[in-house]
Amino acid sequence: MESKASPTDLKREKNHHAATAGGRAAGAYKNVNNLYNQERFHAAQGHGFAAEQANDLADQLHGKKVHKGLGDDNAKDGPDRMVNGQWIQAKYYKDGARAIDACFRDNGKGALRYYDQNNEPMRIEVPNDDVIYNKAVERMEAKIKNGQVEGVTDPAKAKEIVQRGGCTYRQARNIAKAGNIDSLKFDATNGAVVAASAFGVSAIVTFATGIWNGDTPQVAAKRAACCGIKVGGTSFVVAVLSSQLLKAGLNSAMVAGTESIAAVLGPRACAIIINAFRSGAPIYGAAAMKSAAKLFRGNAVVAALTVVVCSSFDVADIVRGRISAGQLVKNLASTITTVGAGSAGWVGGAALGTMIMPGVGSIVGGLIGSMSGGVAAGALTNKVVGHFIKDDAEEMQHIIQKQVEAMCVDNLMNNDEVKELVNGLSGKLSGSKLKDMYVSKDRERFVEKMAAPLLDEILAKRPKIKGNIDDEIEQGLISLLNELAEKGESVEDTGASEEDC
The missing domain is CATH 1.10.168 (Phosducin; domain 2)
Incomplete structure (x- = not known):
């Protein structure tokens, strides 16, 4: 049994890096976009932005077609949301009458401001509180009677124009803050959407490369599911933690640093980067630099949390004695470089893809950039660090090789029997099993107990004399x-x- 990695093992490791980097980057892309949009929660009317996003998410989960980012262009009298083609103006006021007054010119005394693409009154979305909704309908009825709504004369139409939002006023305010049930539920729902995307990318890449490398569909599917669950689970945890930290004010401490980075890059580079990530009309100049700084803050938080979450399993293992300090350092170095290079690769690839083919090119370019960057960084780190730190797995495989050789001599095994024993042991040697072996006080005895059932089965096949x-x-x-x-x-x-x- 060779302790040195075979060409097949090296190819699998490379494919694992590609699938992991691609899945993490896909999850990070969505997480960063979420954080970018949620920075508005700190504004004076932050709960209104929170309500818009919460209602978008609820409609999306109910299978409705949601057009995101409408409010980002700050178009005068434009819609905040669009669902199934219907333009919606969100007014999350504590007083329903004030919510409707805000939709009319001259502090409520003039004509309605909001009309859709068909010149029909937009839907006015108010909090899902009975008192607030009923007052809003009553005020809209009065406006219609006063002739302030062009093209509408029937007060009964007020119930069609005014609609309930998906959350109450209190829930909207809670969502914009950290550390409460409503906020955690919103972030967890967002995290599930992010995790699904990360799972899909990593699972598809793992399955495809497995088939190309000769795995059966069953084996490839099992590997794909395992990789997808790990990457998707990481993205989910990062989504919840990053959003909670942002709401708690972490972004405020990073403003100066990220704006300095944007200043170094300049307005042109910032415009290329930010327009690859945001929806709506392209932005340039100072606006692009400010938006790019917000994007960098999100990237920094997501990348740092991804490293922490991924490394937490290694930290737990070293506490339990299942890996060495050297292995922890090696794993941590690989995680940092893979995550960093994957994130940078996505940004660069998305920017380049947007220049070539706006829209689809952003996603395709980002995915290719993240996978190639993650693979290259992971391979380089393992090669460099490997010169100084020997893998625990390599050390365990050397012990296994010696024990297998002794078993073969002691039991006078022929070539076919040796091959059967080696193949059987290879099927049992998962990463977890090698860690159990590392922590064992008698590693030689550990190998003997692991091989005993296989050896008994092989020897039982010998002809009876x-x-x-x-x-x-x-x-x-x-x-x-x-x-x-x-x-x-x-x-x-x-x-x-x-x-x-």
Whole structure:
């Protein structure tokens, strides 16, 4: 059993880096966009932006077609949301009458401000509180009676124009803050959407490369599901933690640093980067630099949390004695470079893809950039760090090799039996099993116990020797001596080898 990695193992490791980097980057892309949009929660009317996003998310989960980012262009009297083609203006006021007054010119005394693409009154979305909604409908009825809504004369139409939002006023305010149930539910729902995207990318890449490398569909699917769950789970945890930290004010501490980075890059580079990530009309100049700084803050938080979450399993293992300090350093270095290079690769690839083919090019370019960057960084780090730190797995495989050699000699095993034993052990040697072996006080005994059932099964297949062995050997000796006596030859003259005699 060779302790050195085979070409197939190296190819699998490379594919694992690609699938992991691609899935993490896809999740990070969505997480960063969410954080970018949620920075508005800190504004004076932050709960209104929170309500818009919460209602978008609820409609999306109910299978409705949601057009995101409408409010980002700050178009005068434009819609905040669009669902199934319907333009919606969100007004999350504590007082329903004030919410409707805000939709009319001259502090509520003039004409309605909001009309859709068909010149029909936009839907006015108010909090899902009975008192607030009822007051809003009453005020809209009064406006219609006063002739302030062009093209509408029937007060009963007020119930069509005013609609309930998906959350209450209190829930909207809670969503914009950290550390409460409503906020956590919103972030967890967002995290589930992010995790699904990360799972899909990593699972598809793992499945495809597995098939191309000769795996059966069943084995490839199992590997794909395992990789997808790990990457998707990480993205989910990062989504919740990053959003909660942002709402708690972490972004405020990073403003100066990220704006300095944007200043170094300049307005042109910032415009290329930010327009690859945001929806709506492209932005340039100072606006692009400010938006790019917000994007960098999100990227920094998501990348840092991804490293922390991924490394937490290694930290738990070293506490339990399942890996060495050197292995922890090696794993941490690989995680940092893979995450960093994957994130940078997505930004660069998305920007380049947007320049070539806006829209689809952003996603395709980002995915290719993240996978190639993650693979290259992971391979380089392992190569460099590997010169100084030996893998725990390599050390364990060396012990296994020595024990297998001893078993083969002790049990007089032939080539086919040795191959069967090695293949059986290979199927049992997962990363978790090697960590259990590392923490074992008697690693040689650990290998013996792991191999014992396989060895018993192999030896049980040997043909049974029937009859009296001593009698058989005695008859063989008599037969040989008779032949020699008849021919007048010695044992050497018969040409029998040591294996025959």
